Amino acid sequence: MTDTETATAPAVPTDRTAAPKPSSIKMTARDVNVFYGQTHAIKDVSIDVDLENVTAFIGPSGCGKSTFLRTLNRMNDTIAIAKVTGDITLDGEDVYAPEMDVVQLRARVGMVFQKPNPFPKSIFENVAYGPRIHGLAASKQALEQIVEQSLKRAGLWEEVKDRLSDSGTALSGGQQQRLCIARAIAVDPEVILMDEPCSALDPIATAKIEELIHALRGKYAIVIVTHNMQQAARVSQKTAFFHLGNLVEYGETSEIFTNPHEERTKDYITGRYG
Ligand SMILES: Nc1ncnc2c1ncn2[C@@H]1O[C@H](COP(=O)(O)OP(=O)(O)OP(=O)(O)O)[C@@H](O)[C@H]1O
Ligand SMILES: [Mg+2]
Numbered sequence: 470m471t472d473t474e475t476a477t478a479p480a481v482p483t484d485r486t487a488a489p490k491p492s493s494i495k496m497t498a499r500d501v502n503v504f505y506g507q508t509h510a511i512k513d514v515s516i517d518v519d520l521e522n523v524t525a526f527i528g529p530s531g532c533g534k535s536t537f538l539r540t541l542n543r544m545n546d547t548i549a550i551a552k553v554t555g556d557i558t559l560d561g562e563d564v565y566a567p568e569m570d571v572v573q574l575r576a577r578v579g580m581v582f583q584k585p586n587p588f589p590k591s592i593f594e595n596v597a598y599g600p601r602i603h604g605l606a607a608s609k610q611a612l613e614q615i616v617e618q619s620l621k622r623a624g625l626w627e628e629v630k631d632r633l634s635d636s637g638t639a640l641s642g643g644q645q646q647r648l649c650i651a652r653a654i655a656v657d658p659e660v661i662l663m664d665e666p667c668s669a670l671d672p673i674a675t676a677k678i679e680e681l682i683h684a685l686r687g688k689y690a691i692v693i694v695t696h697n698m699q700q701a702a703r704v705s706q707k708t709a710f711f712h713l714g715n716l717v718e719y720g721e722t723s724e725i726f727t728n729p730h731e732e733r734t735k736d737y738i739t740g741r742y743g
Pocket of ligand 1: 505508510528529530531532533534535536537548550
């Protein structure tokens with residue numbers, strides 16, 4: 470537990486993000502199972518990820534949130550003992566089809582990790598790298614424009630525009646995390662997966678990331694894993710509660726937090742375990 474976590478049920482979200490919008494389905498998972506050797510980490514999980522609504526994954530440590538998140542862009546491929554079964558689609562396309570270009574997939578379904586991980590390169594290069602290798606910029610000017618726009622969208626431009634050649638690792642933790650978000654945005658993704666993106670940040674940096682999630686909502690499908698119940702209530706419109714590898718309950722965030730159908734969900738959000 471970090472000190473941002475809480476053992477009490479969060480207030481009902483009342484801000485502008487509370488109401489889910491009618492949304493198109495961006496990704497689907499059907500009967501997904503994940504095994505690490507003998508460990509059955511994800512059990513028959515089926516879920517739809519919306520484009521216009523932010524989805525929060527919550528649940529106690531070890532319940533499989535990160536594992537399931539990684540199935541969505543095949544990051545589990547990088548773990549030798551991980552085996553994934555079931556179906557996952559992105560705009561109806563089979564993510565696990567043999568002909569799927571995984572590098573391309575991870576650009577379309579970007580990921581932001583718990584610990585900010587900028588490359589040991591300049592701020593500019595951190596953002597320019599992806600567009601360059603994916604051939605998204607026809608000229609130097611076009612590349613500069615992508616970098617500027619991505620940094621603006623990530624809410625970092627004003628803080629770094631005069632020091633683009635400084636190392637990305639020289640930024641503060643919160644700035645580094647926004648740089649990583651800019652890096653994900655720069656390749657024009659369709660989905661952004663965030664695995665506890667604020668757990669290493671102070672409340673001010675956290676608020677900035679949450680603002681950013683509001684601003685990006687609808688432009689990208691966003692899934693965020695969080696241990697912070699208030700954060701889930703503030704940033705998401707849909708919440709999925711995982712427990713011991715099962716998806717116990719999935720629904721509107723306001724419903725999950727005020728009127729959960731499952732006893733296990735109620736116990737978790739009221740802090741009876743976690
Ligand atoms: N690389 C791995 N190799 C073997 N087992 C793993 C690996 N990653 C996760 N596991 C196991 O899979 C299960 C789910 O882990 P996962 O990291 O997905 O949980 P989590 O919900 O993200 O937890 P936390 O909230 O602590 O981040 C756990 O039993 C964990 O030990
Ligand atoms: Mg995790």
